[in-house]
Amino acid sequence: MNVPADLKYTKTHEWVKFDGDVATIGITDYAQSELGDIVYVDLPEPGRVLNQGDSFGTVESVKTVSDVYAPVSGEVAEVNGELEASSELMNTDPYGRGWLVKIRFEGTPSELMDAEAYKESLKG
Amino acid sequence: MRYIPHTDADRKEMLQTIGVSTIDELFEQIPGNLRVSGPLNIPESLDEHALLVELRKIGSANRSTSDLISFLGAGVYEHYVPSIVMELISRGEFLSAYTPYQPEVSQGYLQTIYEFQTMICEITGMEVANASMYDGATALSEAVIMASGLKHRSRILVAREVHPHYVQCVQTFARSVECQVEIVDTDKLVDTLDDTTACVAFQYPDFFGRAFNPRSLIDAAHRSGALAIAISDPVALGVLEPPGSFGADVVVGDCQSLGIPMGFGGPHAGYFAVKRELVRAIPGRIVGATHDSQGRRGFVMTLRTREQDIRREKATSNICTNQALMALCATVWMSALGKSGFRKVAETCAQNAHYAASQLCRIPGIRLRFPESPFVFEFVIDCGMNATQVRDKLMPEGFLAGAPLGKWFPDLQSCLLVAVTEVRTRDEIDRFVTEFAKVVS
Amino acid sequence: MADFPLIFEKSKPGRLGAPPPVCDVPGQPLTDLLPRDLIREPAALPELGELEVVRHFTNLSHRNYGIDTGFYPLGSCTMKYNPRVNEAAAANPSFTGVHPMQPVETVQGCLRVVHDLQSWMAEITGFSTATMQPPAGASGELLCLLMIRAYHESRGEAEQRRVVLVPDSAHGTNPASAARAGYRVESIKTDAKGLTDIEDLKAHLSENVAAMMLTNPSTLGLFEENIVEVCELLHSCGAQVFCDGANMNAMVGVTRPGDHGFDCMHLNLHKTFSTPHGGGGPGCGCVAVKAHLEPFLPTPVVAKEGDAYKLEWDRESSVGRVHAFFGNFLMNVRAWAYVRAYGREGLPEIARHAVLNANYVQARIRSEFPPAFDRHCMHECVLTAKPLREFGVRALDVSKRLIDYGFHPPTNYFPLIVPEALMIEPTETETKETLDAFCDVMLRIAQEAKENPEVLHSAPHNATVGRLDEAYAAKTLDVKWNRNPGSPVEVG
Structure with missing residues (x-):
């Protein structure tokens, strides 16, 4: 299972990449492999304000649907428009072209795991 | 025993394999005081001949199109x-199948549903139709609830000239999801629309059989941000310009006209057709085309994540089945007449x-x-x-x-x-x- | 091999099908009858001769599996034999040719059938009366919740009671129906014996609870031994208890949910009472209630006065209508025939043999597919394919391989709380020989899983199509035939 060392992770299998005041968010390799072929993503409008832990969208495979949760608080700055036509990017490139949203975040996010801790949590 | 094929020898061997000596032991989970002690108050058994004689006698207390x-x-x-309709839908492979959960052994049914969806779209002038609903009245009820959910609005306008039974169903179902249903004369609907209205539902032709051009009503609904829902008899749409041509968002109705027996009101089948942009919000089953690993065309139930068995309390509806056999009846009827x-x-x-x-x-x-x-x-x-x-x-x-x-x-x-x-x-x-x-x- | 053609692909312009009745009144141009702007071009239905239509649907039927084709152990669906006498009974023109809005004196036969069934269903389930109006099980569930809501309203408690409790093993329809009735759903755990966790239930009880929806026997195929206590606990806080009757086939003539303490229940005539599933409907979701819920029954209520049957419309507390007419009436005729075929002496044998068959299958294959809960089951057994996971084989693979051997797969991955669930419901109408053949194949598949798992992964091999690309279907949404091939999505 691919768990890049430079990212932060949540218990609900989102990853976060910090870049200045912008956090890019996606779902992990583990999450995409559990879901199987992803066929549809429902994402928020840019401008929506989220609190850490809010569900901001859903990711659907053929037979399951999962909520995705904001790992940070802030305003949605950008969503990945490419996923509308190519949701499979979340399967093929979960940490790259399969990203979901960018959030202009505020405050210090709590309870995020580093790569080692996330790997550990997958074992349990 | 009728329809139970076990011999005494079978029962004995089976009980032995299970490791008990009587069938009763298998019911030990049920506390003794909850077991039925005496015979039920149900009439005695009838053989097949006597059964049919008895039911014919009961049927003779009806008047029907046989004599009216x-x-x-x-x-x-x-x-x-046409004679071929009942003949074909009575085939055991159709009659005794269940929902096509396993597409590899259900291609027959799945394809007929895909054909049904196509024909309903053609007749109503819409882009997407589902696999059918219980009847026209429940299809309408689902449509108004869908509109309310999509628009986040709770005001439902229903034309007075809609079938009264349909209106009653809408009132039953809309109430519990906090929708307010208002019954308004068709010609006053335009003036009643406002920006809290989720949808306006009208019958075309109306309950009194009147045909009218619904375009201005549909346009007015859209200006208010509401969905326009038409209820139409499919045979009337054999000659009438379909609601889809006038811009209706949803068209619902009953397929009974399409070769289904009146049968004292059921089973019939509702149809539910929408613009493509609404496809993710619709209730019920939808069949889509795809292929297997060898590139052979096949059909599957699709957009399954809307449905109750996956989405549970967040499902678009609680409906599980459609009225597959009745939708098949309509499909064969439409194919036979052409x-x-x-x-x-x-x-x-x-x-x-x-x-x-x-x-x-x-x-x-x-x-x-x-x-x-x-x-x-x-x-x-x-x-x-x-x-x-x-x-x-x-x-x-x-x-x-x-x-x-x-x-x-x-x-x-x-x-x-x-x-x-x-x-x-x-x-x-x-x-x-x-x-x-x-x-x- | 070429694709099996769609009926549209066999169509030829100008070819005539079955001839409709000849018009013998003086005809007028259509434009004299209707405004021009309302007249359409003919709908593009297919154009085939009658024989071609017969062949099309006959050949499609060959691409479909039914109970008439072979063993169909689909758990929780009760795929028993659909007796043909039921069909003969329901095809009688004095039932099929009745209009639902005829005067009541002219439909006494239909009302007799409905009324008889109402009484029989109430008797079989232990309730005071029943309605046949709901057209399906889910519709019956929802009706029960609407009646429960009306009941709480009548006591001035509707505002406070906003929660419906549902076990974690429940069918998805239960929470979906609760949401449709305007309730919030809370989930109750299952204990180590596979029963409702009484402590968890107690922790959820309050005066905010409107009802609990409980399937008995549960979806695990187990009877709720503590059902009396469960019902008492709910009643003690003012809540109602609904029995999901999906599994009535385990209880007919043996035990009655009304006697367990339930307030109302629904039945699937298409499961327990042998009306055909028809590929997913029409069903019939008869609802039975105790006396305190009777005022809320949907109208019109079918009642008897002297020797005559009547329709009661004026019932001020009724929840209203749940179907345009009287529900799926012709299904009632079929169920009537079924109840009379067995009669009072025969009915308990249904449940007894359904339970015998399920336990036999469980006993025969438990070495490879252990039961989720190690007890005798009721009418279905919930087994797990978990031991095969170490060979990379999932429950779905086992199911697909069964198709190669000529059997319909069991229900997979349900209940959700059982990993790799295989839910097998043989029903009482299967012979020991059929069950043995099925069990032999199951054991053989377990061997294959260990020796040659690839043959399972790529199954089925002999079906009309292989495993289909469901992700492609969900993404492209090709849900109607497109006259212009090349662009699967036709936006109008």
Whole structure:
């Protein structure tokens, strides 16, 4: 299972990449492999304000649907428009072209795991 | 025992394999005081012959189209059904199958549903149709609830000229999801729309059979940000421009007209058709085309994540099944009649109905209640006397005269809703008119 | 091999199908009858001769599996034999040719059938009366919740009671129906014996609870031994208890939910009472209630006065209508025939043999597919394919391989709380020989899983199509035939 060392992770299998005041968010390799072929993503409008832990969208495979949760608080700055036509990017490139949203975040996010801790949590 | 094939030897061997000595031991989970002790108060068993004799006797207490010439419609119609329809839908592979969860062994059914969806789209002028609903009334109820959810609005406008039973169903189901249903005359709907309205539902042609151009109503709904929901009899859409052509967002109705027996009101099948942009919000099953690893075309139930078994309390509806066998019935009927036959059915209905209306109106004191309104095959006549009495007096003469409207519309006590379909002959219509004249004179 | 053609692909312009009745009234041009702007071009239905239509649907039927084709152990669906006498009974023109809005004196036969069934269903389930109006099980569930809501309203408690409790093993329809009735759903755990966790239930009880929806026997195929206590606990806080009757086939004539303490229940005539599933409907979701819920029954209520049957419309507390007419009436005729075929003496044998068959299958294959809960089951057994996971084989693979051997797969991955669930419901109408053949194949598949798992992964091999690309279907949404091939999505 691919768990890049430079990212932060949540218990609900989102990853976060910090870049200045912008956090890019996606779902992990583990999450995409559990879901199987992803066929549809429902994402928020840019401008929506989220609190850490809010569900901001859903990711659907053929037979399951999962909520995705904001790992940070802030305003949605950008969503990945490419996923509308190519949701499979979340399967093929979960940490790259399969990203979901960018959030202009505020405050210090709590309870995020580093790569080692996330790997550990997958074992349990 | 009937339908239970076990011999004594079977039972003995099976119990031995399980490791118990009697079947009763298998029920030990059930506390003794909860077991049925004596025989149930149910009649004794009948052999097959006696059973059919008994049911024929019960059936003979009905009057039916076997001995009545029907001019009664109001949402359920007597139409011609080619012999092949019942023959084909009675095939055991269809009759005794369940929902096509396993597509590899269900391609037959899945393909018929895909064909059904296509035909319903064609007739209604819509882009997507589901695999069917319980009936027209529940399809409408689902449609208004869908609109409320999509628009985050709770005000539901329903035209007064919608089938009263449909309106009653909407009221039952909309209430518990906190929707307010308002019943408004069709011609006042435009002025009643506002920005809290989730949808406006109207019947086209309306319950009284009147055809009208719904474009201005649909446009007004869209200006208010509401969905426009049309309820249509599919045979009427054999000649009428479909609601989809006027921009309706949702078209629902009942497939009974498409070759399904009246059967005292069921089973029929509702249809549910929408614009493509609404596809993720619709209730019920949808079948889509795909392929296997060898590139062979196949069909599967798709967009399954909307459904109750996956989405549970967040599902678009609690519906599990459709009315697959009845939708198949409609599909075979539409295929058997085909493009020209379907058109011919609708045109003959229209010709027969207009002939009947003109003949009835020759009777002194009888007139069309809405003489200015065009109609296809159903119309309202004012009898000049209590319409229920007219109907009841025609019954002994062998005629089902129509639906008296006073029960639902107090200002129409003297009015009868008359339907004339393609199965009526000129002779039957003439005799009906003759007897009608006697009854009202 | 070429694709099996769609009916549209066999169509030829100008070819005529079955001839509709000839119009013998003086005809007028259509434009004299209707405004021009309302007249359409003929709908593009297919154009085939009658024989071609017969062949099309006959050949499609060959691409479909039914109970008539072979063993169909689909758990929780009760795929028993659909007796043909039921079909003969329901095809009687004096039932099929009745209009639902005829005067009541002319439909006495239909009302007799409905009324008889109402009484029989109430008797079989232990309630005071029943309605046949709901057209399906889910509709019956929802009706029960609407009646429960009306009942709380009548006591001035509707505002406070906003929660419906549902076990974690429940069918998805239960929470979906609760949401449709305007309730919030809370989930109750299952204990180590596979029963409702009484402590967890107690922790959820309050005066905010409107009802609990409980399937008995549960979806695990186990009877709720503590059902009396469960019902008492709910009643003690003013809540109602609904029995999901999906599994009535385990109880007919043996035990009655009304006697367990339930307030109402629904039945699936298409499961327990042998009406055909028809590929997913029409069903019939009869609802039975105790006396305190009777005022809320949907109208019209079918009642008997002297020797005559009547329709009661004026019932001020009724929840209203749940179907345009009287529900799926012709299904009632079939169920009537079924109840009379067995009669009072025969009915208990249904449940007894359904339970015998399920336990036999469980006993025969438990070495490879252990039961989720190690007890005797009721009418279905919930087994797990978990031991095969170490060979990379999932429950779905086992199911697909069964198709190669000529059997319909069991229900997979349900209940959700059992990993790799295989839910097998043989029903009482299967012979020991059929069950043995099925069990032999199951054991053989377990061997294959260990020796040659690839043969399972790529199954089925002999079906009309292989495993289909469901992700492609969900993404492209090709849900109607497109006259212009090349662009699967036709936006109008």
